[in-house]
Amino acid sequence: MKVEQIYTGCLAHAAYYIESNGEAAIFDPLREVIPYMDRAKRDNAKIKYVFETHFHADFVSGHLDLQKHTGAQIVFGPSAKPGYDAIVAEDGQIFQVGDYQVKVIHTPGHTMESTTYMLIDEKGQEHGIVTGDTLFIGDVGRPDLAQHVIADLTEEKLAGHLFDSLRNKIMPLSDDLIVYPNHGAGSACGKMMSKETTDTLGNQKKTNYALRADMTKEEFVKELLTGLTTPPGYFPQNVLMNIQGYESLETVMDRAKSPLSVAAFEAAANETGALMLDTRDAEDFSKGFVPNSINIGLEGSFAMWVGEMIPSVKQKILLITYPGKQEEAITRLSRVGYDNVIGYLEGGFESWSDKKMPYNSVARMDADQFQQAFQENEALVFDVRKKSEFDSEHVIGAINVPLNQINEHLAQFPKDKPIVLHCAGGYRSMIASSILKQRGWDQITDVIGGFKAIAETDVPKSEYKCPTTLL
Known part of the structure; x- marks a missing residue:
C-alpha cells in the first residue's frame, strides 16, 4: 500500500496522502492546500475524503479549504462537534478510497474526539495506522490541552482515557503495522518524541515508555x-478555529499582501497599534531594525515561536521581510492562525534605511569576547534556553529565563547594568533581545553562536542546576 508522508519541518508536522484507483484521501492537512491538490492531480485522482484525527491545537488545518476546492468530505471521529458540514464517524466505520479501506478506531485521550485510522490495502490486509496525536514515535500525545477549551476535562481524566485507548485499541493490533503519527521531534504536542517519523507498532511496544x-x-x-x-x-x-471554522487562506493572503511605502508603513504602525514583526535573520536584524519591531526569523521554527511570543492570534501585524519573502511569512503565520497581517514594508528594511529613517541595533559579541567579558565580570549573563537545556549544562552564574516566559519575568532584567543574552545557537536570544529593546532596555549584547560557541571556550560551565535559576 502506498502511503506518502508530507512533512513540514518548522511545525514538525506530518500529513498523509493515499491514492487508489483514481480516488485519494488526505489526513491532517496544513492550511495551504495547493500542494495536496497538485499531488492528487499528478495521479489524475479526485480527493474524496479529508480525515481529521482530532481538532488540532498547534496548527490550523486545511480541511475546510480542501472541502471548498475539491468537494471532499471532511471526516472526524466519534464525539466531534464541528461547526460546519462534516461526517462524524462511528467507531469501526469503514470508508472506501478506491480499492483501499480506512477504518475508524476511536482513541480518546489526547482529546475526546481523537481517532486513529487503520489503513487497509487492496487485498484486505491491514497496513498501518494514522495515529494523529494519540501515538507518536517514542511518545504519546499530551493530555492537558483539551482542558484549556473544556474546563472539566482534566489532564488526569484524559490521561486515563489515553491509557485505555492505547491498551484496548492500539496495543492489541499487529506488530507489523506501520505507525504514521501527526508529529515528530520538536513539536509541543508531546515531550520526548523521536526524530524518526514512522516505525512499526511492534518496535514501539518494545521502546515507547x-x-x-x-x-x-x-x-x-x-x-x-x-x-x-x-x-x-x-x-x-x-483549537477553536478548527472547531468553529475560519476564513479561507485566499482571503487572508489577499488582505495581507499589501505593500506599504515607508511613510504608509510608519502611519499604519502609529494608527493601528499593529505589531511590527521583522522576519530577517539574527545577523541582519542586529545591524539595524525599525524601532519597536521584534525579530522572529523565518529560517528557524518561525510559526512555533510566533505562537509562543504573540499572545493573541487576532493581533494585527505589520511585516518586515527580505524582499520577496513576504508571501512565505504570511503563509507560515496563517498556519498557526495569525490571519491579521495588514501589510508589509515594501522593499524591506533597506527602503527604511534609504529614507534615512531612525533605526535601532543590537550589539553582538563572539565566544572569545564573551569569555573575556565573563572573566572581567563585566555583565550579567542570561540564558534563554529551555530549563531542561540549562540544567544539562550552562555557564556558571548564568540566570535562566526561558524565552517563552520572558514577558512574565521582565523585572528580572536590570536596566542599569549591561546584559549578555545567549541561547543554544543565537536564534532565540535575538528574539529576546528584540523584545527587551522594544520594552526599553539598552545595554544588551547578544552572543553569536550561543552556547554551542561558548562551549568551545574555557568559560566555566556546570552540569548542575545553578542557584541563580529563576524558573
Missing part, C-alpha cells in the same frame, strides 16, 4: 504528566 505492558494506569498517568511544560498560548485559539 507509554506502551510498557506491565504499566498500571496510575503509573501511566503519573509518568505522562511528569515534566509537561505549559503549552503555547495560541493552542486553545487554534
